Amino acid sequence: MHEPPIAIPVRQIKGRGSATRLAHRFERDAREPFDDGWAADFEEATRTTTTWTWEEAKSAISRNTSPDIGFDRSINPYRGCEHGCSYCYARPSHSYLGLSPGLDFETRLIAKRGLKERLIHELASPRYSPGMVALGTITDAYQPLDRELRLTREVLQVLHDCHHPMAVVTKGSGIERDIDLLAPMAARRQAGVYVSVTTLDADLARRMEPRAAAPWRRLRTIRTLADAGIPVGVSVSPQIPFINDDMEQVLEAARDAGATSAFYVVLRLPWELSPLFRQWLDLHYPDRAARVMARMHDLRGGKDYDASFATRRSGQGIWADLIAQRFDKACRRLGLNxxxxxxxVEDFRPPSTVGQMGLDF
Incomplete structure (x- = not known):
């Protein structure tokens, strides 16, 4: 009689937010690693490197009609994000590519070739009506890959030259590279930046956001942007019960660095993100994993997640009210918002009136 194979325990992978290539929801077969006696091969398989490929951009501006979001259009230069945030609600989007929302999301990146040209074409349409466009709403537009490809810079240059308003939320200090474009846009009331600071705890940040800038570095970015005259706020998202409980301290540090506004979102766990985040909790905080998920159920009507527009960002119930009260009270005390x-939007100039802008970069 053969003994059943021994499942290999899940282990943390240095510098990665996910520990496995979790099967995406469209896969028909689920696979689980097991010890066949060749442990060295398994160790080699867990070493991950980041790769990227081009995808021809079919469009530049994505539209949404979500009533709980303060913008109706966005631009995303990349699919996947090397920051590797364990809680990223965009992870399940990799499933549409036939890739894992786990390790693939942070190691197999897609860059959109021809994005600048598509944007120019769309802005030049006589049917186009200007409105604030959010940059990098799915994955961070200033993730490490942008240092090499500079797609975000190309998009920003088009928006700058067309006098088109934009806003961006980022964890990347790379945004400082583009202050020369952002500052004059801000002077025209056409640029705003939110820097995401989830916690001031550097050790926790390394576990949650392994390849994002350290908290102190993000605060310095806030200061640098503010000193350049760019309206800058702070995102204290996501709020995760019993994990990052220093909301008030983050808000105060951001205010001191020059932030004038703030917002938060309660942890969202759609689709494959729920088992991925549970796995992360078991790896890093097994002593409180059950408490965290119990509180999430309190916030989500007894489920891991509720996609209702009315509550998906804030949660529901007494604990959601408590988070909201803490945030509002801190913002009032600190003079935020x-x-x-x-x-x-009145100064928008279509590309056709700007000249041969495609040749000026």
């Missing part, structure tokens, strides 16, 4: 940003 006192002014509403008014976007200037």
């Amino acid at each position: 006192r002014r509403r940003h008014e976007w200037n």
Whole structure:
């Protein structure tokens, strides 16, 4: 009688937010690693490198009609994100590519070739009506790959030359590279930046966001942007019960660095992200994993996740109310969110009026 194979325990992979290539929801077969006696081969298989490929951009601007989001259009230069955030709600989007929302999401990246040209074409349409465009809403537009490819810079240059308003949320200090474009846009009320600071705890940040800038570095980015006259806020998202409980401290540090606004979103666990995040909890915080998920159920009506537009960003129930009260009280005390940003769309100039802009980069 043969003994059943021994399953290999899941282990943390240095510098990665996910420990496995979790099967995506469209796969018909599920696979699980097991010890066949050749442990060296398994160790080799867990060593991951980041690769990227081109994808021809079919369009530049994506549209949404979500009532809980303050913008109706966005541009995303990349699919996947090397920051590797364990909680990233965009991980399940890799499933549409036939790739794992786990390790593949942070190691197999897709860059959109021809994005600048598509954007120019779309902005030049006589039917186009300008409105604030959010840059990098699915994955970070300033992730490490952009240092090499500079797709975000190309997009920003088009928006700058067309006097088109934009906003970006990022963890990447690479945004400082583009201050020469952002500052004049900000002077025209056509640029705003939110820097995501999930926690001030450097050890926790390394576990949650293994390849993103350290918290202190993000605060320095806030200061650098603010000193350049660019409206800058802080995102204290996601709020994860019993994990990053230093919301007030983050808000105060960001205010001191020059932030004038803030927002938060409660942890979202759609599709494959739920088992991935549970796995992350078991690896890093097994002592409180059950408590975290129990509180998430309190926030999500007894489920891991509720996609209702009314509650998906804030949660529901007494604990959601408590988080909201903490945030509002801290913002009032610190003087955050006192002014509403008014976007200037009147000065928009279609590409056809700017000249041969495609040749000027």
